[in-house]
Amino acid sequence: MSKRKNTTSSIPSKTPKHWSLGLIASMKDPNSIIKNTEKVVVIKDKYPKAKVHYLVLPHEEINSIYKLNKSHISLLEEFGNIFKELKEENESELRAGFHAIPSMQRMHMHVISTDMISTSLKTKIHWNSFCTKFFIPYDELLQELKDIGNIRKIPSELHTSLMKTPLQCNQCSFKPKNMPELKDHLLKHQLL
Numbered sequence: 570m571s572k573r574k575n576t577t578s579s580i581p582s583k584t585p586k587h588w589s590l591g592l593i594a595s596m597k598d599p600n601s602i603i604k605n606t607e608k609v610v611v612i613k614d615k616y617p618k619a620k621v622h623y624l625v626l627p628h629e630e631i632n633s634i635y636k637l638n639k640s641h642i643s644l645l646e647e648f649g650n651i652f653k654e655l656k657e658e659n660e661s662e663l664r665a666g667f668h669a670i671p672s673m674q675r676m677h678m679h680v681i682s683t684d685m686i687s688t689s690l691k692t693k694i695h696w697n698s699f700c701t702k703f704f705i706p707y708d709e710l711l712q713e714l715k716d717i718g719n720i721r722k723i724p725s726e727l728h729t730s731l732m733k734t735p736l737q738c739n740q741c742s743f744k745p746k747n748m749p750e751l752k753d754h755l756l757k758h759q760l761l
Contacts, residue, residue, distance in 0.1 A: 604654070608647045611655070614679070616689040618699060621661045621682035625651050631676040634667050634710065639718045645711045648678050652707060655680050665707040668698055669723045669731075678707060685739060686755055693748060694732050700739045703731040 603623055604611040614622040625648050631637065637645070652665040661682035671677070681699060690696065697703060703723075713720055736751050737744050740758050745751040 604651060606647065606651070608644055609651055611651060611680075617681075617687050618690045618695055619661075619682040619685045619687055621659055621663060621680070622687070623655060623680040625665075625678040625680060626675050632674050633671055633676050634705075634720045635722060636676065637714055637720055639714065642711070642714060645714060649707060649711065652678070652680055664704075666704045667707070667710055669703045669705055670728055679704075683739060684755065684759060686752075686759065690752070691748065693736060696736060696748065696751065697732050697734050700737070701731045701734050703728070 598612075601612040601615075602610060603613060608629070609625055609627055611623050611625050614624055627644055629644065631641070648665075652663070656663050659682070661684065663680055663682055665678055665680045667676075667678055679699070685696070685699065710720060735744060736746075736748070738751065738754055738758075740755075743754055745754055
């Protein structure tokens, strides 16, 4: 007589959440939050690509910059006000902008220092996502929203080309052969 295995379980199975939804959980984590206003929350990036790396996210559920329209101009202006506050609070030189093709859901603006020194900065794609036209500066994105009422998507060929752009220091004309050489070079800028 064969025994049948019990295929039902009293423990409910939980479907794992996709990694691209991680920002939503971080928005609720008090240890991640830097600032919280009525419209936005600022969190620390879990994998910072520079000494200072924050993400500014709306409380409103907006998946990406491509869902923005003219009704979001005041929200984007709030992003700019938060950026000004963060610049005043930090000694580092900061930039603010958006990835042209974001990997994480919930629209977010990066506020990142120009030093680009971090153990999480590992690949050419990491570098090029912040140091090429793939990184859309805050002011440019806001102006496009004001001018045409939405944000135009970049063509996939441009995306591919930007990710393949040869490495170049963001602070001088040095062109390293690889990421380790670039990272060593960036440390020299800190000594100046």
